[in-house]
Amino acid sequence: MEELDGEPTVTLIPGVNSKKKQMCFDWGPGEMLVCETTFNKKENSETVPGCPFIYIIRKDIDVYSQILRKLFNESHGIFVGLQRIEEELTGKSRKAQLVRVSKNYRSVIRACMEEMHQAAVAAKDPASGRQFSSQVSILSAMELIWNLCEILFIEVAPAGPLLLHLLDWVRLHVCEVDSLLADVLGSENPSKHESFWNLPGNTQTLTELELKWQHWHEECERHLQDGTFASSPHLECLCKIMLGDEAALLEQKELLNNWYHFLVTRLLYSHPTVKPIDLHFYAQSSLDLFLGGESSPEPLDNILMAAFEFDIHQVIKECSIALSNWWFVAHLTDLLDHCKLLQSHNLYFGSNMREFLLLEYASGLFAHHSLWQLGVDYFDYCPELGRVSLELHIERIPLSTEQKALKVLRICEQRQMTEQVRSICKILAMKAVRNNRLGSALSWSIRAKDAAFATLVSDRFLRDYCERGCFSDLDLIDNLGPAMMLSDRLTFLGKYREFHRFYGEKRFFDAASLLLSLMTSQIAPRCFWVTLLTDALPLLEQKQVIFTTEQTYELMRCLEDLASGRPVQGEASAQRLQEDLENTKLEILRLALARNLARAIIKEGSLEGS
Amino acid sequence: MEDFCAKFVSQKISKTRWRPLPPGSLQTAETFATGSWDNEENYVSLWSIGDFGNVDSDGGFEGEHQLLCDIKHHGDVMDLQFFDQERIVTASSTGCVTVFLHHPNNQTLSVSQQWTTAHYHTGPGSPSRSNAPCTGVVCDNPEIVTVGEDGRINLFRADHKEAVRTIDNADSSTLHAVTFLRTPEILTVNSIGQLKIWDFRKQGNEPSQILSLTGDRVPLHCVDRHPNQQHVVATGGQDGMLSIWDVRQGTMPVSLLKAHEAEMWEVHFHPSNPDHLFTCSEDGSLWHWDASTDVPEKSSLFNQGVRSSTFLSHSISNQANVHQSLISSWLSTDPAKDRIEITSLLPSRTLSVNSLDVLGPCLVCGTDAEAIYVTRQLFS
Numbered sequence: 003m004e005e006l007d008g009e010p011t012v013t014l015i016p017g018v019n020s021k022k023k024q025m026c027f028d029w030g031p032g033e034m035l036v037c038e039t040t041f042n043k044k045e046n047s048e049t050v051p052g053c054p055f056i057y058i059i060r061k062d063i064d065v066y067s068q069i070l071r072k073l074f075n076e077s078h079g080i081f082v083g084l085q086r087i088e089e090e091l092t093g094k095s096r097k098a099q100l101v102r103v104s105k106n107y108r109s110v111i112r113a114c115m116e117e118m119h120q121a122a123v124a125a126k127d128p129a130s131g132r133q134f135s136s137q138v139s140i141l142s143a144m145e146l147i148w149n150l151c152e153i154l155f156i157e158v159a160p161a162g163p164l165l166l167h168l169l170d171w172v173r174l175h176v177c178e179v180d181s182l183l184a185d186v187l188g189s190e191n192p193s194k195h196e197s198f199w200n201l202p203g204n205t206q207t208l209t210e211l212e213l214k215w216q217h218w219h220e221e222c223e224r225h226l227q228d229g230t231f232a233s234s235p236h237l238e239c240l241c242k243i244m245l246g247d248e249a250a251l252l253e254q255k256e257l258l259n260n261w262y263h264f265l266v267t268r269l270l271y272s273h274p275t276v277k278p279i280d281l282h283f284y285a286q287s288s289l290d291l292f293l294g295g296e297s298s299p300e301p302l303d304n305i306l307m308a309a310f311e312f313d314i315h316q317v318i319k320e321c322s323i324a325l326s327n328w329w330f331v332a333h334l335t336d337l338l339d340h341c342k343l344l345q346s347h348n349l350y351f352g353s354n355m356r357e358f359l360l361l362e363y364a365s366g367l368f369a370h371h372s373l374w375q376l377g378v379d380y381f382d383y384c385p386e387l388g389r390v391s392l393e394l395h396i397e398r399i400p401l402s403t404e405q406k407a408l409k410v411l412r413i414c415e416q417r418q419m420t421e422q423v424r425s426i427c428k429i430l431a432m433k434a435v436r437n438n439r440l441g442s443a444l445s446w447s448i449r450a451k452d453a454a455f456a457t458l459v460s461d462r463f464l465r466d467y468c469e470r471g472c473f474s475d476l477d478l479i480d481n482l483g484p485a486m487m488l489s490d491r492l493t494f495l496g497k498y499r500e501f502h503r504f505y506g507e508k509r510f511f512d513a514a515s516l517l518l519s520l521m522t523s524q525i526a527p528r529c530f531w532v533t534l535l536t537d538a539l540p541l542l543e544q545k546q547v548i549f550t551t552e553q554t555y556e557l558m559r560c561l562e563d564l565a566s567g568r569p570v571q572g573e574a575s576a577q578r579l580q581e582d583l584e585n586t587k588l589e590i591l592r593l594a595l596a597r598n599l600a601r602a603i604i605k606e607g608s609l610e611g612s
Numbered sequence: 613m614e615d616f617c618a619k620f621v622s623q624k625i626s627k628t629r630w631r632p633l634p635p636g637s638l639q640t641a642e643t644f645a646t647g648s649w650d651n652e653e654n655y656v657s658l659w660s661i662g663d664f665g666n667v668d669s670d671g672g673f674e675g676e677h678q679l680l681c682d683i684k685h686h687g688d689v690m691d692l693q694f695f696d697q698e699r700i701v702t703a704s705s706t707g708c709v710t711v712f713l714h715h716p717n718n719q720t721l722s723v724s725q726q727w728t729t730a731h732y733h734t735g736p737g738s739p740s741r742s743n744a745p746c747t748g749v750v751c752d753n754p755e756i757v758t759v760g761e762d763g764r765i766n767l768f769r770a771d772h773k774e775a776v777r778t779i780d781n782a783d784s785s786t787l788h789a790v791t792f793l794r795t796p797e798i799l800t801v802n803s804i805g806q807l808k809i810w811d812f813r814k815q816g817n818e819p820s821q822i823l824s825l826t827g828d829r830v831p832l833h834c835v836d837r838h839p840n841q842q843h844v845v846a847t848g849g850q851d852g853m854l855s856i857w858d859v860r861q862g863t864m865p866v867s868l869l870k871a872h873e874a875e876m877w878e879v880h881f882h883p884s885n886p887d888h889l890f891t892c893s894e895d896g897s898l899w900h901w902d903a904s905t906d907v908p909e910k911s912s913l914f915n916q917g918v919r920s921s922t923f924l925s926h927s928i929s930n931q932a933n934v935h936q937s938l939i940s941s942w943l944s945t946d947p948a949k950d951r952i953e954i955t956s957l958l959p960s961r962t963l964s965v966n967s968l969d970v971l972g973p974c975l976v977c978g979t980d981a982e983a984i985y986v987t988r989q990l991f992s
């Protein structure tokens with residue numbers, strides 16, 4: 003077991019007396035269930051009233067923040083866009099595109115910060131105001147780290163432009179927090195150095211720049227030696243600062259809010275052409291000098307230091323610990339992975355770091371009642387375990403309305419998850435049957451191409467017909483269309499209804515041949531044969547002869563099959579059939595068939611027209 | 613082309629509707645209502661689109677829509693319609709139909725009337741009544757018609773406590789949407805690909821007419837009637853297919869147009885330019901179908917460049933006989949002559965576009981990516 007990275011936090015459960023009672027718990031995907039047990043450590047003489055509630059404990063409360071939701075949604079769009087253009091990213095434009103994506107992410111963070119800040123200002127009670135403010139500082143820290151990572155890892159600024167980017171970085175973050183003081187320090191310097199750097203054309207090599215700077219530096223030094231500014235202590239101090247004198251800079255500590263501001267100012271005046279690999283020396287010494295042994299580095303400082311040391315894995319690890327939500331590390335790691343900066347660092351269960359973080363983030367989204375739709379796309383872009391995770395998660399989404407179910411089904415169908423489609427459709431179809439919505443049930447079984455369920459629904463219809471003597475939901479049965487072919491029973495249902503229609507329209511010959519084909523083609527269930535034969539009676543009793551001799555012989559054979567109880571295809575209810583036929587129906591049928599046979603023979607034997 | 617303004621609103625939007633303008637008004641649309649879904653607490657909200665040329669004090673973008681007021685809604689908002697200028701009717705996933713009243717002076721919404729058990733299931737498996745989602749609502753002052761997953765049709769009248777008329781078991785499957793044909797007649801679509809026309813003047817529980825899709829009985833999700841020609845109806849299906857029907861003739865659709873790759877959630881004829889049709893879908897796109905023709909050499913009679921929908925017709929172009937009945941451009945079945953221009957309006961692919969509404973030059977739509985898009989230059 004590895005050492006703990008931090009102290010575990012203690013959360014008190016309201017209403018539960020943890021001294022007297024024991025609690026039990028269970029883990030969920032993003033939450034924990036806790037409740038009190040009746041098992042107590044002391045003697046069971048005292049019956050303290052117990053707490054009747056079950057508690058849900060969530061670690062990630064950010065997901066439920068209204069303002070942060072916008073962050074999740076907008077960044078989802080950027081994430082999906084990045085994955086989609088991945089194939090098109092080639093050559094020189096690749097870096098520019100990736101930088102643009104990074105800037106997009108950052109602008110989303112900033113927009114969120116703005117809104118959170120306004121909410122903090124407008125907050126009615128101080129507690130929520132404080133909460134908003136702390137969120138603002140967390141977001142600000144995130145943007146700070148992301149910006150630095152963009153400069154060092156994505157932009158990969160070489161010596162020279164590196165310092166310019168770092169200057170922008172510091173100015174952006176210092177100025178927003180403490181605008182008044184920063185103006186004083188920030189504006190003095192730019193006027194000196196912007197014109198210096200604003201050389202015509204960027205064709206100067208690093209050495210030329212370095213020479214020019216040396217020259218200027220020496221001139222400054224000469225001024226200091228000559229005592230040009232001796233009259234004004236302020237100007238002298240300024241000159242020392244411009245020479246990069248650390249002591250002079252440290253005197254202005256209150257104006258420099260933090261050690262990285264100190265670092266960049268120091269670099270500006272002493273090593274403006276610093277190379278990226280040398281950064282961490284200056285960073286470490288700046289941190290030490292600035293803190294001066296009075297305080298120890300905070301988590302943010304450690305993260306920035308790791309970035310200066312170009313230790314990406316350490317950056318990600320520290321961020322994961324410091325932040326309560328996987329959003330930041332998941333998106334940053336994904337972007338860095340696109341920059342091909344992460345070696346395939348296999349973790350304990352086989353996937354790489356990017357995939358691990360994305361899976362964690364997406365699972366967190368699925369624990370949310372609404373944001374699960376975003377999670378789907380994240381799983382899509384996890385090649386090893388994404389699909390399996392999605393399959394497990396998507397079946398567990400509660401389906402309160404058909405519209406939600408349709409969206410979930412569409413997600414499954416687009417990814418060829420046929421098992422999940424079947425299982426969801428089956429659940430919905432069962433619910434529909436229970437609510438007596440047979441049309442809906444049929445519609446679901448058609449969607450899932452579930453022949454077994456279609457048979458079940460058809461049986462229900464047939465049973466209703468036998469009980470009531472008429473069909474319910476004729477609009478459905480009359481309009482089955484190609485769906486009729488889904489199951490034999492369904493086909494039978496449709497055809498049987500057609501038979502009734504023919505009879506109603508007095509198309510007796512059609513009705514007769516249809517009836518016969520229903521019996522001989524074996525799609526009619528045996529238990530229904532009695533009904534079918536009974537339906538044949540009115541046709542047999544018609545004035546004109548409808549059944550031919552061949553057809554009559556067929557009917558007689560079917561009747562005798564039934565009567566003798568010969569189980570043709572292993573039908574279970576042979577006993578009941580026997581009882582059914584025991585009554586007079588058998589006699590009536592035999593008589594009717596015999597009479598029809600007689601008439602048919604005569605008709606067929608006679609000449610036409612006689 | 614169209615200039616869309618997007619805003620993320622921290623709730624998945626299920627319905628968006630423009631507030632109707634007073635008749636004869638020359639203003640453009642200003643206010644729209646939205647309903648959310650799939651939240652622990654859902655809201656019905658009223659928004660106002662910004663004025664042009666105004667930068668509001670918060671530093672928000674000029675023209676970005678702002679929230680005016682909202683109110684909690686029990687259950688998902690399955691459908692939403694403006695009853696009149698101040699009242700909004702919503703259909704809920706709890707089977708409840710609610711009328712909200714907007715108070716413009718203090719910008720609040722309140723519940724004005726509610727029918728809580730408008731839709732429910734009773735079946736052999738469920739001993740007591742259980743709620744069924746109400747899936748569609750349509751109003752024609754003072755009447756409100758609702759349909760639901762229980763296959764029931766209700767006719768309510770504002771300020772009447774009970775339903776004026778209820779057709780139980782009107783359909784054995786789910787009724788997805790409803791629209792008025794002529795005032796006593798309504799048209800419903802269901803999940804087995806059928807259109808049913810009901811006449812409230814008749815007694816009994818049978819539809820007066822049934823039309824159905826040929827081929828696969830794909831569920832139909834949305835329906836809209838042509839604003840001027842009441843026999844022309846458009847429906848959208850689960851396979852993304854757009855069907856145009858003539859309810860006077862036959863029982864099959866007149867034309868089938870392959871459109872989206874997934875469920876089409878809403879279809880709307882433009883109320884004042886009915887040659888333009890708009891559809892939105894689960895596949896994250898919103899399409900503008902332009903069936904108007906602007907071919908000067910064909911119809912010399914109508915060569916004023918005026919895009920008046922009732923006058924445009926392809927088949928009468930060669931004839932001087934103006935007595936021939938004006939045929940809607942949607943019903944002409946010759947695909948070679950009639951080219952419909954289709955444009956995808958949203959700037960980038962997103963999650964499902966659940967709802968859209970058009971009024972004049974303005975269009976609003978809401979998505980599952982928790983964003984609302986508004987444009988005020990549809991026909992620029």
